[in-house]
Amino acid sequence: MTQSQTDSDTINIVGCGMNETEMCVGLSLSNVMIQGGE
Structure with a gap:
């Protein structure tokens, strides 16, 4: 579970820098x- 959250955060940061602001x-x-759900 912890690794999944870490991966999500990493993808979020990378996607934010490389993809558009909307993404x-x-x-x-x-x-x-x-x-929040979990």
Whole structure:
């Protein structure tokens, strides 16, 4: 579980820097929702 969250955070940061801002925000919101759900 911990590794999955770490991977998600890493992907979020990388995606934010490489992808457009909208993609970054979308991933961030999804990540927060997933963490909140669990």
